[in-house]
Amino acid sequence: MTTIAYLGPAGTYSEMAALQYLQLNYPDLTRDIPTLRPYQTIPQAINAAEHGHVDIAVVPVENSIQGGVTMTLDSLWQSESLQIQQAIVLPIAHALITRAPNLEDIKAVYSHPQSLAQCQQWLDRYLPNVQQIATDSNTDRLHSVAEDATVAAIASQHAAELYKLPVLKFPINDQPDNCTRFLVLGRTTPTTKGTHSSLAFSLKRNMPGALVKPLLVFADRQINLSRIESRPTKRSLGEYIFFLDIDAAIEDPNFSEALVELQNVTENLKILGSYSIA
Amino acid sequence: MTTIAYLGPAGTYSEMAALQYLQLNYPDLTRDIPTLRPYQTIPQAINAAEHGHVDIAVVPVENSIQGGVTMTLDSLWQSESLQIQQAIVLPIAHALITRAPNLEDIKAVYSHPQSLAQCQQWLDRYLPNVQQIATDSNTDRLHSVAEDATVAAIASQHAAELYKLPVLKFPINDQPDNCTRFLVLGRTTPTTKGTHSSLAFSLKRNMPGALVKPLLVFADRQINLSRIESRPTKRSLGEYIFFLDIDAAIEDPNFSEALVELQNVTENLKILGSYSIA
Known part of the structure; x- marks a missing residue:
């Protein structure tokens, strides 16, 4: 199974x-x-x-x-x-889950750091003096919310229903398009045909300016990138791994050729997968 | 003052x-x-x-x-x-600050999420079943460490001295070159002459592939980039702001020319400063 x-x-x-x-x-x-x-x-x-x-x-x-x-x-x-x-x-639509009857009764708000950050303006405005406590996940502390009517958690309405807890405010995320x-x-290769691919690479010359060559490989072939993100190599400041999302399947000959060329202008190149988006 | x-x-x-x-x-x-x-x-x-x-x-x-x-x-x-x-x-060199005489006596570790992440392998190895609690800063909970010998905090040796608390292990960061x-x-322009500059921009065409043009502006002029980082525009998935650090002062004529050209291939361009590194 x-x-x-x-x-x-x-x-x-x-x-x-x-x-x-x-x-x-x-x-x-x-x-x-x-x-x-x-x-x-x-x-x-x-x-x-x-x-x-x-x-x-x-x-x-x-x-x-x-x-x-x-x-x-x-x-x-x-x-x-x-x-x-x-x-x-x-x-993503966040709910303020609490047994507190009013906002004034809340002393602490628990949630994952990303969720707290996504509701920061709302929290600054409506709960300015309330302690914000970061947790491993949104639903980590729903048991505390059940036991203590002075604490709240930020999670989905689905979570509130699952834990049979009341929602005091919804939605509370700062941006509606979240x-x-x-x-x-x-560990397997997907059986369905992909439409998108992801890859990551480090560069031979340890300088972000060298990123122009890998990007040109795609630009020259009119292959669209939908995302680029840098992460540190963890070796020293100024050395990065770049993560790219590409609007093409790995079977696409144009993309396969680009990958061969990409080998020459990168240090380590890793194909993370070719997949569909739901 | x-x-x-x-x-x-x-x-x-x-x-x-x-x-x-x-x-x-x-x-x-x-x-x-x-x-x-x-x-x-x-x-x-x-x-x-x-x-x-x-x-x-x-x-x-x-x-x-x-x-x-x-x-x-x-x-x-x-x-x-x-x-x-x-x-x-x-x-950065992290210390495990606690009144606990041995690692076995520790039930919880407090620190900023970045510091916890920088000691993750050490924590997984030596304190595998201990609760890790994220705080706003490394020193937020040193008063708890002072009061309760079953908790620890991750902060600098300087912080331990300042709060007169014992260091049980040092250093505990996973990478020595941290x-x-x-x-x-x-709000002022620096009076000392800079050696480095930082800028940020969004792109007219909402696709990361369009990043190749701004990068070419620098590559064509042999201006080195020491860092590139993307952040979401917060409008929708797939739209980014790019932060670039450049090894040149804003007074450098080569760089000033690049900035003029950069205006044409970016949407919003913001000069964050020209400064020296200590």
Whole structure:
């Protein structure tokens, strides 16, 4: 039976993305239902898939407001066996979950740092003197919310329903167009034909100016990049790994040729997968 | 009298960077000693400088392991008046500060998410089942460490001395070459001649492939980039602001010409400052 790792506990946006993956890929849910398995951190979920403890990991990779999820990018670069199977984009709408009858009764707000950041203006305006406490996931402290009417958590309405807790305010995210892209990672090559590809590379000359050559490889072939993100190599300041998303499948001959040329102008080149976006 | 905002409370690496700034710029510390003023978050410290509540803010912008400090980059892009006055690079060496006599006695570790991430392998190995609690700064919870011998904090040896607390293990950062670059931000143009410049821009065509043109402007003129980083525009997935550091002063005619040309291939272009690195 297929097992799927996600950033838990139950009720996180990662779980919602994992459930969406199930709906898309297992339409007949009366048999062979995959098991969802929560992990405490993103690297733990990715490592579980890398080492075969689960078949698949569903992890966030980029939010439209907060940008790249660095733990996911760094784990992907280090992974030796994982390929991106699919990408899933979820709209994010945050709820203030609390048993407090009014905002004035709230003393502390718990949530994942990304969620706190996505509601920063709202918090500054409506809960200016309330302690904001960062947690491993949005739903980590919903048990505290259940026990203590002076604390609140920021999570989805789905999480509030799951834990049978009241929503005091919704939505509270600063930008209405808030969405997060999740990656489905596994050790196999996807069976369905991809439409997008991701790759990452370091550069031979340790200077970002050398990035112009890899970018020209794509520009010369009219291949569109939908994303570029830099991460430190962790060797020293000023050395980077670049993550690129490309609007082309790996089977596309134009793209295959670009990859050959790319080998010559990069140090380490890693194909992270060719996949479809849901 | 000059006032300097930093991410507090006392004992943070930001305070160490602010002290270094003082040593460099106020060699005669017997008179006109600037006042250091701690702020609870990075945006609060930057806003204080932006709105004239302080003269200068000293904030982290990039760590060699964890990458860009997104709150600093986003605040810089939004700022209307701040210019980078100076950059300061500090080596970072983390200590495990606790009254616990042995590692086995520790139940929880407090620190800033960046510091926890910089010690992740050490924590996974030596404190695998201990709760890791993210705080606004490294020194936020040193009072808890003073009161409770079952908790620990990750901060500098300087912080341990300041709060008169024992260091159980040092250094505990995973990479020995760990350093952080800080920016000194103010509303004036620096009086000393710069050696480096920083700028940021968004692109007219909302696609990262369009980044090749701005990069070519520099490559064609043999101007070296020492850093490139992307941040979301917060409008929608796939639209970015790019932050570039350049090894040239703004007075350099070669660079001034590049800036004129850059106007034509970018949407919004913002010069963040021309400054020296200490």
